[in-house]
Amino acid sequence: MNADLKEKVALVTGGANGIGRATCVAFAKHGARVAVSDIDEEGGEATVRLVEEAGGEAIFLPCDVAEIEQVKNLVEQTVRRFGALHCAFNNAGIEGRNAVAAECTEDNWDRVMAINLKGVWLCMKYEIPRILQAGGGSIVNCSSVAGLVGFRGLAAYSASKHGMLGLTKTAALEYSERGVRVNAICPGVIRTPMVDRVSGNDPEIERQFVALQPIGRLGEPEEIAETTVWLCSDRAAFITGVALPADGGFVAQ
Numbered sequence: 423m424n425a426d427l428k429e430k431v432a433l434v435t436g437g438a439n440g441i442g443r444a445t446c447v448a449f450a451k452h453g454a455r456v457a458v459s460d461i462d463e464e465g466g467e468a469t470v471r472l473v474e475e476a477g478g479e480a481i482f483l484p485c486d487v488a489e490i491e492q493v494k495n496l497v498e499q500t501v502r503r504f505g506a507l508h509c510a511f512n513n514a515g516i517e518g519r520n521a522v523a524a525e526c527t528e529d530n531w532d533r534v535m536a537i538n539l540k541g542v543w544l545c546m547k548y549e550i551p552r553i554l555q556a557g558g559g560s561i562v563n564c565s566s567v568a569g570l571v572g573f574r575g576l577a578a579y580s581a582s583k584h585g586m587l588g589l590t591k592t593a594a595l596e597y598s599e600r601g602v603r604v605n606a607i608c609p610g611v612i613r614t615p616m617v618d619r620v621s622g623n624d625p626e627i628e629r630q631f632v633a634l635q636p637i638g639r640l641g642e643p644e645e646i647a648e649t650t651v652w653l654c655s656d657r658a659a660f661i662t663g664v665a666l667p668a669d670g671g672f673v674a675q
């Protein structure tokens with residue numbers, strides 16, 4: 423076990439599946455205690471067991487990131503249970519319904535924005551004061567390659583992921599000097615339940631996704647997890663305000 427986050431406390435939203443789950447396990451492998459949060463209680467508890475099997479310590483805290491009182495309570499419960507907060511991965515997100523821009527419904531637009539954009543802001547609103555109180559730390563927001571370039575059929579998703587980068591950069595300007603680094607990770611197409619939903623498990627669509635990535639394959643959740651944990655650690659001490667692609671070359675084309 424690498425102990426570069428020993429004595430640290432990490433909070434991960436959307437920790438019940440995919441990238442969030444892998445990141446909870448990676449935080450634990452690097453020595454952090456982990457608050458696993460999600461609306462999916464069964465999946466969240468399963469993540470806690472995976473962390474424990476990896477030799478780490480975790481608790482599950484249910485929270486819908488679109489709800490201000492729930493987010494406030496999530497951060498308070500994390501600090502009450504573990505004594506502090508140093509690292510946060512604001513990862514919970516939804517893809518929304520697939521439709522070209524003019525056919526995106528108002529409901530779909532509002533739901534995607536509420537979770538992917540407002541949800542990240544709400545998390546940061548309550549995490550930042552606690553990280554300052556702990557003497558500093560690091561926040562990573564989960565954007566996407568769709569936060570860097572357009573993505574056909576996912577206008578609300580792409581807009582939410584672009585918006586998150588403005589929020590990330592602004593918070594980095596405001597808080598880096600006080601010891602809180604704020605960055606975003608922009609994954610390419612990663613093998614998770616979200617991508618299974620988007621592709622409908624259709625091998626032809628998966629081939630199209632692979633073709634978008636010069637590296638010639640989908641990414642694995644563990645690859646995003648390792649990059650996120652690295653961004654949170656002191657090994658990335660001079661990095662703040664960036665939107666880091668972890669995408670097998672997707673946006674290099």
Ligand SMILES: NC(=O)c1ccc[n+]([C@@H]2O[C@H](COP(=O)([O-])OP(=O)(O)OC[C@H]3O[C@@H](n4cnc5c(N)ncnc54)[C@H](O)[C@@H]3O)[C@@H](O)[C@H]2O)c1
Pocket residue numbers: 435436437438439440441442459460461462465485486487488513514515516517537564565566567608609610611612613614615616617
């Ligand atoms: N998989 C990819 O290819 C990919 C690429 C780029 C970015 N991302 C982003 O990575 C993040 C994780 O995606 P994933 O692929 O692991 O997806 P996933 O669907 O496998 O996991 C997302 C998790 O978020 C949770 N969630 C959904 N709405 C929530 C809410 N309101 N409050 C709290 N939790 C909620 C879900 O229950 C789920 O556990 C998302 O923000 C996604 O946009 C994914």
